[in-house]
Amino acid sequence: MLDPEELREIKEKSGRWEETTLKSYLETRPERKPEFTTTSGFQVSRLYTPADVSDLDYSEDLGYPGQFPYTRGIHPTMYRGRLWTMREFSGFGTAEETNRRFKYLLSEGETGLSVAFDYPTITGYDSDHPFAQGEVGRCGVAVSSLADMETLFAGIPLDKVSTSMTINGPAAMLLAMYIAVGQKQGMAPELLSGTTQNDMLKEFFAQKLCIFPPKPSVKLVVDIIEHCAKKLPKWNPISISGYHIREAGANAVQELAFTLADGLAYVQATVDRGLDVDEFAPRLSFFFAAHNDLFEEVAKFRAARRIWAQFMKERFKARNARSMWMRMHVQTSGCTLTAQQPVNNTIRVAIQGLAAVLGGTQSLHTNSFDEALALPSEEAVRIALRTQQIIAHESGVSNTVDPLGGSFYLEALTREMEEKALKYIDQIEAMGGIFQAIEKGFLQKEIVNSAYRYQQDVDKKERIIVGLNEYAGNETSKIPLLRIDPQLEEFQLRKLRRLKESRNQDLVTRTLEKLRQASEKDNNVMPHILDSVKAYCTLGEICGVLREVYGQYEELVMF
């Protein structure tokens, strides 16, 4: 960015500063530590100057928002035009209860819905399965059939909200139910907007909610991408997720690299299906975590956009600019929250939310301060939403595009993040790709190593967590927590029993049989899943058919 003469002068002056001002200062006032590092372990210099970013080409590496390589943002005006979508992930108990929470959040200014399903639902079991005992409605809402989905969205016009669903193994079934609810409300599928997470690859090494083995799992992912490309133009069929990779223990660069590697695999698989890249790539979306190391996080988001745009343009020959856009949702980090002194978490969430916005996210979920203890209470989730609103309306950071762009530190960090992520991607590809990396346990091992290192740093106080290993005091603040009524499970079971008694059993058997035949023939199963959910086949029944055809995933156990 500088001419050689200017650069030489800066280097010379920096050297002089070190020899004079700095040296004499350090003689009497040494620094707190021999070295400073980011959360991911990058060395941080004392001072960054233009010399640290001298190899940066402004037009090529940063450019302009809304233009390749989108480092500074995917839209020309970013938040001056439209603020990010404020979306609070929620779901607990029964569909009735969660429907009330949705309406509450919308009335408080939330601009998009985000559904958390319970464990039985996300692992493809009905509420009455033996595995579901004690789990129904605990970590999300229980949805066993279209009947539950109808209740979940009762009174919420689906053409007026966008809905994000955190669902992977059974993504096809839940999306089919959403389409069916829309049709019952009189809305054609092309009017529906929202996202299904539908990112199975990261399940095998990070979130680990798997039903089928990797190959058929990715086949289903591509079925959904293909179906949406043809029938649901406003739907994001997939949210390629780093969040769970990070929560499982990865550092920022691993999160970035493994997510991008997953993304590349999905694009390749969909191209291999015969779709043109520009037919589906504009609707791919991403999901990252935001942690406390503000600059490192902002660097990660910016590097992510730059790398993705380059891959899409160069490797996949995308022509449509939208195919090169990395649109992202960000969630603040659950694993950085402490059960001790929980109110401190509001501050962590604010810093993380700020990082997401400074990083140019399209959508944000801010965690509630009580999440190390329970699912969020109504008060806690309101404060989380207010945190976003304060960032949006009071902090001033939304007034200009990429406000930290040009910071010598940030640009150097963005470059380092990019280089290290690309190195990881090369390593994965050298192994033969993401499937092989999963099979070998490479990604799992990398993550568990990082998680263990992090814990050791905390245990040894090499990493200070306020209120946990320092400033712990003996604060015993009690906060009111959300309680899940154990009777809800009974209520849900009764509802499911009634459904099974009242539906057309012949139709159930017939649609499931057709689904079986389609899945055996390797056809796109989406139309058959849609027919099955409309016949009120349950989630467990549909997944059961596919389990028989595709087999079940066996975890690669390691620690």
Next chain:
Amino acid sequence: MIATSLKTPSARVERKIRALVAKPGLDSHDRGAKVVARALRDAGMEVVYTGLRQTPEQIVEAAMQEDVDVLCLSILSGAHMTLFPRIIDLMKEKGLDDVLVIAGGVIPEEDISKLKDMGIAEIFGPGTPTRVTVDYVRNNLKRKS
């Protein structure tokens, strides 16, 4: 040969503490379980990790098969009041009364005393240093080796 010669002939091979780290139910949060498993292993114990989605029957069976001194249960899904009592009952049924049982995860305070009454010796919540868990296991084994 050298390694053998360095051993004093009278040295008794001490049995290592055997630990089973288990994830009951559908919960897939395994970060804590894996960190604890590794910390126990680094502290010199023999550690077996069950992997995810284990039924109470599978866990108790593994505890028996592996002849463990301590069973470490990890759960963050909220299903502990359903799954833990079953594990404890099955252990009693199988005569595993001398196995120390501890648990970790997201477990609300009001459930802790109930779980302790049932026979879970200690509950380690989020933020527990691994050293605390390791020391607890060493000092509270029911079996004397």
